[in-house]
Amino acid sequence: MAGGLIGKGTANGKQYPGKLTFRVFVTCMVAAFGGLIFGYDLGISGGVTSMDPFLKKFFPDVYAKEMNMKPSDNQYCRFDSQILTLFTSSLYLAALVASLCASSITRIFGRRLTMLSGGILFLAGAGFNAFAQKVWMLIVGRMLLGFGIGCANQSVPIYVSEVAPYKYRGALNMMFQLAITIGIFVANVLNYFFAKMKNGEGWRYSLGFAAVPAVMIIIGAIFLPDSPSSLIERGKDEKAKQELIKIRGTSDVDEEFKDLVEASQSSMAVKHPWATLLKRHYRPQLVMAIAIPFFQQLTGMNVITFYAPVLFRTIGFGSNASLMSSMITGGFNALATFVSIFTVDKVGRRKLFLEGGAQMFICQIVITAAIASKFGVDGNPGMLPIWYAFFVVGFICIYVMGFAWSWGPLGWLVPSEIFPLEVRSAAQSINVSVNMIFTFAIAQVFTSMLCHMKFGLFIFFACFVLVMSGFIYKFLPETKGVPIEEMSVVWQNHSYWKKFVKSASEEANAKVDNSC
Ligand code: BGC
Secondary structure (H helix, E strand, O other), rough: OOHOOOOOOOOOOOOOOOOHHHHHHHHHHHHHHHHHHHHHHHHHHHHOOOOOOHHHHHHHHHHHHOOOOOOOOHHHHHOOOOOHHHHHHHHHHHHHHHHHHHHHHHHHHHHHHHHHHHHHHHHHHHHHHHOOOHHHHHHHHHHHHHHHHHHHHHHHHHHHHOOHHHHHHHHHHHHHHHHHHHHHHHHHHHHHHOOOOOOOHHHHHHHHHOHHHHHHHHHHHOOOOHHHHHHOOOOHHHHHHHHHHHHHOOOOOOOHHHHEEEEEHHHHHHOOHHHHHHOOHHHHHHHHHHHHHHHHHHHHHHHHHHHHHHHHHHHHOOHHHHHHHHHHHHHHHHHHHHHHHHHHHHHHHHHHHHHHHHHHHHHHHOOOOOOOHHHOOOOOOOOOOOOHHHHHHHHHHHHHHHHHHHHHHHHHHHHHOOHHHHHHHHHHHHHHHHHHHHHHHHHHHHHHHHHHOOOOHHHHHHHHHHHHHHHHHHHOOHHHHHHHHHHHHHHHHHHHHOOOOOOOOHHHHHHHHHOO
């Protein structure tokens, strides 16, 4: 992997020695298993809620409605139930709460311990869900899973960005997204097979299997070293230097170490990271911490992640074909992530964002036209030809690929690399929280939106894709190849943000002027 990813130096000419050591690679791989936890859960709920024995046991009303559905009824409203979507969405509310607390935990106890807590909570949640007898057990399980996800999503991307050499930071950080997509895909595959279990208990296996990524992250977090930045932050400078030497594979780390210590000192001087983040000086970071996760969710990708089986059933597929089609889109999602891994440090973030946006927009228009032409506004398509199924699934796959090499991975990578240490935990908390709020909102309202907006649902997301592409074009500077400690330079050089961010020399001049 490294061969194709040689960096070209930095925006400001600073170059730290050090290579992509085996230790860094393994470290990042294990850390990125945090993404598996998240992905597995994203991918599992849609399939489980489309399994009849599950619906019959926990949501008998929804099951009865589904059973009494006639082919001539409005298909758009077939799965419109707030209780059912609450099963999927409740987890993201818990994750939201956890990500706010996880910010303090990562600062005080380190990224590693936060990951470990995430794994343990997730394991407990998987247990509750697998053995659930009553709805309350499902809900408690979902909330534990949510707390686990909040911890993992807060700590993993930051950890990986801190440990990776800056030249490979993009690619290594994307292991997190790759793990998310693998988690989703594995969930899709298991749903497909478990749904066939004759005893009707397949859903227990689907939900219980979440214990596997949980155990992986627990083991990983036990053996992982803490990141040098995190060790310095907790006053363990000597240990931090030793760790830096090990992960960089060279003892020539003095310059990088000095910069890390300086960054940490200025961060320690900040007693209130939340209030600090509100200062004018951090406006670009604050705006990105809110806008990037908001836009990532408004691409509409999670309509596919959560509800592909429901969507495919709505447009006329049988239960098996729906789960199979979700498996196919899940596979494309994981595969396309590799494109990003191999290109992000070469072509840069902006180009991927813009290309992915254009691709998603075109597909959304085509999918809208396809659904509108057959289902119209009354949602009654009659017999659908077989080519139609291939056509829709094909364009959904192209759409998913567009997301998978742009907003998917970059939605986590860019925020994790633009926050300076002094506000990093707080800003990452905002990033995760905004992501969770909108993940929750989309999970909760999708079936109702589909029922009311019909094929217009996809136009709704297409409009957002246009807006977010314009936002990236105008406001996001390229961050490829810039060391994390030097990131302030990109804002100082940016046509819009430079008025918010003063350069070090301007600040010094301002101090002199004030003292005169
Ligand atoms: C997003 C998730 C999404 C996943 C799909 C992630 O980056 O945060 O909301 O489900 O990508 O691959």
